[in-house]
Amino acid sequence: MDRYDALALARAATVPPVRRDDTGLRGPTRVQLRSARWRRTSRGLYVPSDVDALVAEQRIREAAAVLPEIGGVTGWAGLRWTGGTWFTGRTPGGFQPVDLATCYEDIRGQPGIRVCQERLPPGELVDVEGVRVTLPVRSLFFATRYARDLRAAVAAVDAAAYSDLVSLEEAWDYTLRHPGWTGVPQARNALALADENTWSPAETAMRLVWVLDACLPVPLTNRPVFDLRGHHLGTPDMIDPVTGLLGEYDGPHHLDGPQRSIDVRRLDAFRAHGLEPVVAMAPDLRERELLAARLRSAHERASHRPATDRSWTLDPPAWWRATHTVDLRRALATRGDDRLLDYRRHAS
Numbered sequence: 077m078d079r080y081d082a083l084a085l086a087r088a089a090t091v092p093p094v095r096r097d098d099t100g101l102r103g104p105t106r107v108q109l110r111s112a113r114w115r116r117t118s119r120g121l122y123v124p125s126d127v128d129a130l131v132a133e134q135r136i137r138e139a140a141a142v143l144p145e146i147g148g149v150t151g152w153a154g155l156r157w158t159g160g161t162w163f164t165g166r167t168p169g170g171f172q173p174v175d176l177a178t179c180y181e182d183i184r185g186q187p188g189i190r191v192c193q194e195r196l197p198p199g200e201l202v203d204v205e206g207v208r209v210t211l212p213v214r215s216l217f218f219a220t221r222y223a224r225d226l227r228a229a230v231a232a233v234d235a236a237a238y239s240d241l242v243s244l245e246e247a248w249d250y251t252l253r254h255p256g257w258t259g260v261p262q263a264r265n266a267l268a269l270a271d272e273n274t275w276s277p278a279e280t281a282m283r284l285v286w287v288l289d290a291c292l293p294v295p296l297t298n299r300p301v302f303d304l305r306g307h308h309l310g311t312p313d314m315i316d317p318v319t320g321l322l323g324e325y326d327g328p329h330h331l332d333g334p335q336r337s338i339d340v341r342r343l344d345a346f347r348a349h350g351l352e353p354v355v356a357m358a359p360d361l362r363e364r365e366l367l368a369a370r371l372r373s374a375h376e377r378a379s380h381r382p383a384t385d386r387s388w389t390l391d392p393p394a395w396w397r398a399t400h401t402v403d404l405r406r407a408l409a410t411r412g413d414d415r416l417l418d419y420r421r422h423a424s
Contacts, residue, residue, distance in 0.1 A: 221259025
């Protein structure tokens with residue numbers, strides 16, 4: 077099962093909160109609420125206590141129960157509910173609140189729920205499996221404006237594009253049509269740094285070290301590399317098309333077993349064809365200056381490599397199907413060829 081199916085199952089498994097009902101037909105009675113069998117989700121609403129309060133989809137379902145007539149789940153939670161794989165609602169510091177967009181001052185924030193009152197046309201609300209959310213582009217607009225910093229905002233754009241929820245063109249169009257809103261400068265800066273073909277938040281973090289800390293040219297992301305006979309050497313997380321500098325992020329599943337052997341052979345093949353790979357792991361992303369120094373050193377080596385050593389190309393053979401933009405991937409899905417995207421889901 078891939079994560080797209082897993083998200084659908086997670087939505088279906090959520091339990092909507094109910095109000096007290098002293099008949100016991102539609103909710104718990106007053107007596108039942110005194111027991112440990114029920115958990116309060118918000119003022120006047122309850123779910124059975126064995127319902128996991130830490131699951132992102134359940135948190136969203138519970139927060140959505142307090143929405144007013146004109147309002148919707150937005151930000152990371154709106155994007156998660158509409159299929160955003162990487163929007164988990166978790167940060168190194170804990171859980172993000174579920175953001176609710178409203179038009180009037182008709183509800184207040186509660187623990188785990190943050191309310192934002194801004195202009196909200198009803199046409200920007202949509203019901204998805206019983207939960208009212210803002211359109212993905214509006215949810216992303218919120219996420220980028222209120223992100224804790226620029227890097228987090230870029231990660232939100234990349235993640236929305238990864239799940240083909242919002243293209244950069246759509247995000248730019250919406251952002252430029254709302255110039256005076258809170259946080260718009262950060263949203264614009266994030267879009268300028270974002271990429272439609274990054275496969276994980278860790279790859280986003282490494283790419284931003286490449287661009288912002290190492291001050292190297294913006295790389296291409298997850299582009300297939302071929303030898304001069306058209307054989308696929310691999311698809312690195314990022315590549316400088318001029319020098320052949322590669323950036324590879326290795327998560328935990330890359331560190332042992334058969335996958336590690338595959339990765340080592342792949343790196344050897346890259347080097348044998350004149351490419352210069354730099355591999356980063358989770359601790360490297362926390363030591364940005366050290367990683368930036370490694371990238372700059374590797375870029376210097378790659379820049380001085382003789383042209384005769386270069387036996388690789390980014391020009392694909394005629395049979396290759398490009399998938400590096402949201403529009404290209406949506407077109408595959410429309411034709412029923414989205415199985416060709418399975419490699420992205422498994423690689424990430």
